Structures are given as C-alpha cells and as structure tokens.
Amino acid sequence: MARRATFSRRVTMTAITWVLAFAIFFPILWMIQTSFKSELDAFALPPKFFNFHWTTENYSVVQDRSDYFRFALNSIILSGGATLLGLLVGIPAAWSMAFAPTKNTKQVLLWMLSTKMMPATGVLIPIYVLYQWLGWFDTHIGLIIILFLGNLPIMIWMLYTYFKEIPGEILEAARMDGATRWKEIVYVLAPMAVPGIASTVLLNVILSWNEAFWTLNLTTTTAAPLTAFIASYSSPEGLFWAKLSAASTLAVAPILILGWFSQKQLVRGLTFGAVK
Amino acid sequence: MSITSLKPLNLTFPDTWWRRNQMWVTPLLLLLPAAVVFTIFVIIPIFQSITLSFYDWDGINPKKWVGFSNYTELFGDEVFWKAIFNNIWWLFAFMLGPVFGLALALFLNQNVRGIRLAKSLFFFPFVISQVVVGLVFGWFFNSQFGLLNELLSHFGVEPLALIEGENTATFVVILAGLWPQVSYCMILYLTGLTAMNGEVIEAARMDGAKGWNLLWHIILPQLRPATFIAVVVSVVGALRSFDLVSIMTLGGPYNSSTVLAYMMYEQTFLNFRYGYGAAIATVLFIIMDVYIAFFLYSMLKREAR
Numbered sequence: 142m143a144r145r146a147t148f149s150r151r152v153t154m155t156a157i158t159w160v161l162a163f164a165i166f167f168p169i170l171w172m173i174q175t176s177f178k179s180e181l182d183a184f185a186l187p188p189k190f191f192n193f194h195w196t197t198e199n200y201s202v203v204q205d206r207s208d209y210f211r212f213a214l215n216s217i218i219l220s221g222g223a224t225l226l227g228l229l230v231g232i233p234a235a236w237s238m239a240f241a242p243t244k245n246t247k248q249v250l251l252w253m254l255s256t257k258m259m260p261a262t263g264v265l266i267p268i269y270v271l272y273q274w275l276g277w278f279d280t281h282i283g284l285i286i287i288l289f290l291g292n293l294p295i296m297i298w299m300l301y302t303y304f305k306e307i308p309g310e311i312l313e314a315a316r317m318d319g320a321t322r323w324k325e326i327v328y329v330l331a332p333m334a335v336p337g338i339a340s341t342v343l344l345n346v347i348l349s350w351n352e353a354f355w356t357l358n359l360t361t362t363t364a365a366p367l368t369a370f371i372a373s374y375s376s377p378e379g380l381f382w383a384k385l386s387a388a389s390t391l392a393v394a395p396i397l398i399l400g401w402f403s404q405k406q407l408v409r410g411l412t413f414g415a416v417k
Numbered sequence: 418m419s420i421t422s423l424k425p426l427n428l429t430f431p432d433t434w435w436r437r438n439q440m441w442v443t444p445l446l447l448l449l450p451a452a453v454v455f456t457i458f459v460i461i462p463i464f465q466s467i468t469l470s471f472y473d474w475d476g477i478n479p480k481k482w483v484g485f486s487n488y489t490e491l492f493g494d495e496v497f498w499k500a501i502f503n504n505i506w507w508l509f510a511f512m513l514g515p516v517f518g519l520a521l522a523l524f525l526n527q528n529v530r531g532i533r534l535a536k537s538l539f540f541f542p543f544v545i546s547q548v549v550v551g552l553v554f555g556w557f558f559n560s561q562f563g564l565l566n567e568l569l570s571h572f573g574v575e576p577l578a579l580i581e582g583e584n585t586a587t588f589v590v591i592l593a594g595l596w597p598q599v600s601y602c603m604i605l606y607l608t609g610l611t612a613m614n615g616e617v618i619e620a621a622r623m624d625g626a627k628g629w630n631l632l633w634h635i636i637l638p639q640l641r642p643a644t645f646i647a648v649v650v651s652v653v654g655a656l657r658s659f660d661l662v663s664i665m666t667l668g669g670p671y672n673s674s675t676v677l678a679y680m681m682y683e684q685t686f687l688n689f690r691y692g693y694g695a696a697i698a699t700v701l702f703i704i705m706d707v708y709i710a711f712f713l714y715s716m717l718k719r720e721a722r
Contacts, residue, residue, distance in 0.1 A: 155530050161521070162535040165600060168553045169541055171564070234451040237444030248717065254649065255709045256459065260656045262678040263698045263705075266469060266691055267462035270476075290458050293451065322443045351546040353660040358682070368548045372664065382556060389552055393545040400544040404537060407544075408608055 169393075176200070176386035183383040199387035207370060209391050216366035216395075218281055219356070220349035223288035224342055227296045230289075232338070235300035236326065240312065250298060257294045261354050272359060279360045287359065288349045295348070296341055303337025304330075340406040343399070347407070350396055367392040463702065469695035476691050487696035496672045497697070500680045503587050504658070504704075507676065510591045511598060511655035515647040518602025519640075523632075525603070526610045540604060542597040547657065551664030554593035555580060580666065586674035590661050598654045602647045609643035610636075652708070677701045 174191065175183050182193040203209060238246050268287065269278075277283030307330060315329045353368045360369055374381075374388045400407060435442070470487055472480040491497050525536065542550070557564050560578040569577065579585040613636070621635045637644070659678040662668055668675035668683065675683075677697055685694030 154527060158525060158532065158535050161524075162538040165596075166538040166541060168550075168557065168596070169545065171557075172549070172553050230450045230454065233447030237447040241441065241444035248713075251713055251717065255713055257649075257653055259705055259709075260678055260698075260701050262659065262681050263466055263702045264459065264462035265681070266685055266695050266698065267465035268458070269685075270465075270691075271462070286454075286458070290454060293455070297451065347544055351544075351548075353546060353548050353664075354657065357660075357663070358686075368546055371546070371548050371552065382562070385552060385556075389549045393549050396544050396546075397541060400541065401537065404540060408540075408604055 169397075172386045173390050175383055176390045178383050178386075180381060180383045183386070199383045200391070203374075203384055203387045203391065207373065207388075209370065209388075212365060212367045212370035213391075213395070215281070215364055216350055216368075219284050219288060219364070219366050220346045222281065222285035223292065223349045224345040226285060226289040227292055227345055228338065228342070231293060231296040231300055231341075232334075235297045235304055236330070238297070238301050239304035239307075240309075250301060253294045254298050261291065265354075265358060269359070279363050279365070281364045284356065284359060284364050284366075287355045288352055291352065291355065292345050292348050296345055299341045299344070300334075300337060303341070304334060306337075307333050336406075340409045343403050343407050347396055347400070466695045466698050466702075469692055470699045472692045472695075474691040475689045480692070483692065487693050490693070491696050491700065496675060496680060497677075497700075499672055500675045500677045500697075501700075501704075503674065503676050504701075506587060507591060507594070507655040507658050508652065510588075510595065511651045512648070514595060514598035514602045514651040514654070515606075515644060517595075517599045518604075518647060519606045521599065521603040522606035522610055523636075525607060536607070539600050542600040543604065545597070547594075547597075547660040548664055550593055550597060551590075551661045554589070554596070555665045558589050581670060583670055583673040586666050586670060590658070590665050590674055593665065594654060594658065594661050598651060601650060601654075605643045605647050605650075606640060609640045613639050649712075652712075656705075 176199055177195045177197065178189070178193050179196055179198070182189050238250060272278045272283050275283070277286075311329060311333075312325060315325050320329065350366075351368070353372070356366050356368045357372055360366070371385075371389050371392050374385050469480075471482060471484060473483045473487070474480040521539070525532065525539070556562070558580040560566060560576055560581055565579070566576040569575075580589045617639070618631070618635055621631055626635060656678070658676045659682065662674060662676055662679045663682070666674045668679045672680075678701065681694045681697040681701070684690045684697065
C-alpha cells in the first residue's frame with residue numbers, strides 16, 4: 142500500500158487490472174454491441190467486433206412485437222411499490238431494534254437474515270394456491286407483496302446497521318427537551334437516517350427489479366415485468382440473437398444507468414452497511 | 418356497566434398507562450406489521466407446504482391423504498438424488514465467490530490509472546438480472562454459435578458441447594452464477610479494504626509480517642464483517658440456482674443439471690403433482706435448516722467471544 146512501486150511494476154499492474162476489468166465486463170459489452178447488429182452479422186463466424194454495419198432496427202422490432210414500455214412500466218411499479226411498502230414496515234421495525242434493543246435483538250436479526258437463506262421454492266406452492274384463491278395471481282398487488290417480503294429481512298438488517306450509527310446521546314438530549322418518541326423519530330432521527338434509507342431504497346429497487354423466481358412463476362401478462370419480457374424471448378425465438386440482445390439490453394439499461402450514477406450509495410447498500 | 422364507573426378510568430388510566438409503558442410498547446407496535454406479514458406469507462406457508470407433502474393433489478380435484486408415500490417415491494427417484502448432488506455442487510462452488518472476490522479485491526486495492534472506471538466495470542455484473550446473465554452465458558457456450566468454440570477453433574481445439582453435455586451442463590450454469598457473485602464479493606472486500614486501518618498493517622510490516630502471514634493474521638481478521646456478508650450472499654446466491662437453470666438448460670439434458678428447486682417446479686406446475694412437489698420443497702427446507710442452524714450457531718458463538 143505505502144510501498145513505492147517501480148515504473149515497470151506500475152505499468153504491469155495497470156495492464157493486468159484493465160485486462161481483468163475488460164474480461165469481467167466483456168459479456169455485457171458483447172450483448173450491447175450485438176444488439177446493434179443485423180441478425181446476419183450476429184451469426185457471422187468469425188464474430189464481428191465493432192466492424193459491422195450498425196443498426197437500431199432490432200430495437201424497433203422488439204418494441205413493436207412485445208411492447209417493451211408496458212413491461213418496463215410494470216418493472217417500475219413492482220420494484221417501486223415493493224420498496225415503498227418495505228420502508229413502511231421496515232423502518233419502524235429496524236428503528237425499534239436499533240434504539241430499544243433487548244438481549245435477544247441480535248438473535249432475532251440473525252434469524253431474520255437467515256430466512257433469506259431459505260429457498261423461496263419452499264413456499265411457492267402454498268403462495269401459488271393462496272394467490273389463486275385471493276385472485277392475486279398476475280396482479281400488481283400480489284407481486285408487490287411477495288417482492289416486498291422477499292427483501293424485507295435484508296431491508297431491516299440494512300436499516301438497522303444504519304440506525305445503529307446514530308448516536309444515542311442525541312436521543313437523550315431530545316428526550317430531555319421533552320420530545321416524545323414520535324417527535325424523536327420525525328424531527329431527530331429521520332433527518333439523520335436519510336442517507337441510510339436512500340442506500341436501502343436503491344439496493345431494494347435493484348433487487349426487486351432483477352427478481353426472477355417469483356415474477357416468472359406468478360405472472361403471465363398483466364403484471365409481468367422485464368424479467369418475464371426477456372424470458373419470453375429466450376424460448377420460442379431463441380435463435381434471434383440480435384433481437385434477444387436488444388431485448389436484454391433494454392431490460393438491463395435502466396439498472397445499468399441507475400447503477401452508474403449511484404455507485405457510491407449502492408456499494409454501501411450492497412455491503413449491508415456492515416462493512417464500512 | 419354504568420357510565421359513572423367507567424368515567425374515572427377513561428380520564429386517567431389509559432393516559433398514564435401509555436405514559437408509563439410507551440417506552441417498551443412503541444417498539445412492540447412498530448415491530449408488529451413486520452411480524453404479521455412475515456407470519457402470513459412465510460411461516461404459515463411453510464407449514465402448509467409440509468402438510469401438503471402428505472397428500473396427493475393435482476391442484477384441482479380433492480386432496481387425497483397418502484401418508485409418507487410421496488417421500489418413499491422421492492427417495493427412490495434418481496432425478497431427486499441428481500438434484501441434491503447438484504445443489505451441493507452449487508453450494509460448494511459458490512464458496513469460491515468470496516475466495517476469488519478477495520483475491521481480486523487485494524489486487525485492485527491499489528492506485529493505478531483509471532482504477533475508478535475499472536472498479537465500475539467490475540461492479541456491473543452484479544446489478545444486471547440473472548435472466549440476462551443466463552442468456553448471455555448460454556449463448557457464449559452454445560456449441561453451434563457460441564463464442565467459446567469460435568475462440569477455441571483459433572487454437573485448433575475441437576468444438577465442445579459443454580452446455581449440451583450431461584456431465585458439464587451443471588458446471589456451465591454454475592459458472593454463469595459465479596460471474597456476478599465474484600464481482601459482488603469483490604465489492605464487499607474492496608470496501609472493507611479501503612476502510613481498513615492502515616497503521617495496523619504498517620506496524621505489522623515493521624515487525625516483519627509479509628505475504629500469507631500478513632494476509633492471514635492481520636488483514637483477514639479485520640475483514641471479518643465483509644467475509645460474513647460475502648458468505649451469506651453466496652449461500653443466498655447458490656439457492657437462486659432456479660433462475661439460471663430454468664433460463665439456461667431447463668434442468669436438461671436428461672435432468673443432469675436439475676436442482677431441487679427446479680425439480681419441484683417441474684413436478685408441481687408441469688406434471689401437476691402438488692403433493693410430490695411439496696415433498697421436494699420440504700426436503701430442501703430440512704437441508705437448509707441444518708445449514709442455517711449451523712450458521713446461526715457459529716455466528717452467535719463468535720459474537721459471544
């Protein structure tokens with residue numbers, strides 16, 4: 142770290158770093174550039190790398206054939222709804238664990254996090270039956286609830302680690318000044334908790350956006366988000382690589398852009414606030 | 418009940434009770450919504466699933482009690498053992514995520530030109546959907562049109578049918594899963610490394626700690642929170658195997674790349690055997706419970722130290 146590196150060593154390190162980064166990123170890059178190829182170029186052997194005729198035709202075909210914007214809107218509704226609901230339930234829960242802990246709080250938290258390790262498959266059948274009975278199959282509300290539940294443990298855990306960083310003395314001071322619990326939350330805690338909440342929101346939007354198990358199993362058309370949109374391209378028309386790439390690029394584009402601009406908060410979110 | 422007898426209660430009791438007890442009642446009230454939804458959508462379905470595994474049901478006609486026969490059939494089912502075997506492979510292979518992630522992070526934790534952009538490139542695989550990961554990798558390994566065979570042909574290697582091969586399909590799918598997992602773990606460790614106390618490392622260096630010793634005794638202990646999260650997310654990731662299997666291979670060829678989650682899906686929704694599917698889910702649960710119990714136990718023990 143503090144050791145001085147020789148010039149040649151630095152050059153080698155830089156080169157290796159960039160080769161590694163390129164290798165890791167290559168699949169995404171390949172997908173994006175293929176989406177601008179004609180179907181013929183997509184199949185060309187040896188593969189063409191940037192030296193092909195660029196076209197945006199795939200994108201218009203994909204939109205015409207399967208209405209990308211409807212799926213994208215569903216993705217926004219589902220991930221937004223699930224995250225909002227998660228905040229509504231998660232903030233109070235995390236708050237009470239962070240500021241009114243009992244000696245079992247840590248156990249409860251770990252247990253909650255461990256339920257995230259449970260395979261979702263285990264509850265698929267009862268949920269499926271329940272949803273048919275409630276008429277929630279392929280509806281926004283049904284999907285929002287299940288996505289929200291899937292991420293709730295992670296949300297509470299994250300919010301908890303953020304809330305714990307808020308110094309207790311501030312609460313004491315507020316209490317001395319006669320603040321009730323409610324006022325404490327609204328005027329003292331909330332402003333300090335905003336950055337943590339923002340990171341939690343970002344991570345949860347991304348997790349819900351990418352969730353495939355529930356969205357593939359519990360939707361058909363009305364509430365189907367982008368994951369279902371790509372999956373529908375993979376099966377019957379599996380050999381149209383350029384169009385498939387265009388569809389995939391469209392599906393990941395919002396998240397890639399969001400991820401690019403919010404990397405810092407996201408990294409904090411991805412590490413569950415546990416790694417500082 | 419007369420009004421006069423209630424009146425003093427109404428005026429004073431609820432008020433003071435609330436005042437006296439709000440410090441512990443408020444947290445309970447705040448935890449309540451989480452507990453309620455959790456019970457309805459997680460705890461109850463788990464028990465329903467277990468109950469259902471003792472029935473024969475096609476989803477439409479009345480359920481028929483069959484006792485343990487779903488289980489006896491399951492334990493005699495070759496596909497089931499294949500699936501369990503593959504699940505174990507997934508779990509083991511995913512433990513490579515933290516290892517590779519740490520290696521990459523140690524390497525990237527330096528100041529080279531454009532390191533920030535390089536880090537961003539490492540970061541992207543994690544944020545994209547598993548469905549897309551599955552598609553891209555499936556295409557890369559496709560024996561007819563895949564890039565892999567094209568690359569190999571330049572070195573004079575015969576085309577390989579890895580994703581279509583009975584012995585190799587699972588590993589191709591696992592590789593696809595590891596791609597975002599490694600980058601995730603790398604981010605975790607990188608964040609941990611950046612925040613690490615440099616003085617301790619310098620001090621250890623002065624005392625002559627180098628290489629493996631430095632890593633094992635000085636750096637790794639400080640990265641313990643990162644390791645904890647990395648292992649947790651890797652296990653979670655290994656269990657998401659369903660997404661990739663259903664996108665890349667549909668459990669094939671000949672069920673060789675199936676996992677318990679996918680087998681359950683197949684039996685339940687394609688063969689309409691809800692009870693049999695529930696039995697598979699229950700087995701998956703029991704396996705995970707053992708794992709989780711072990712995990713919780715070791716975490717709490719560590720915490721107590």
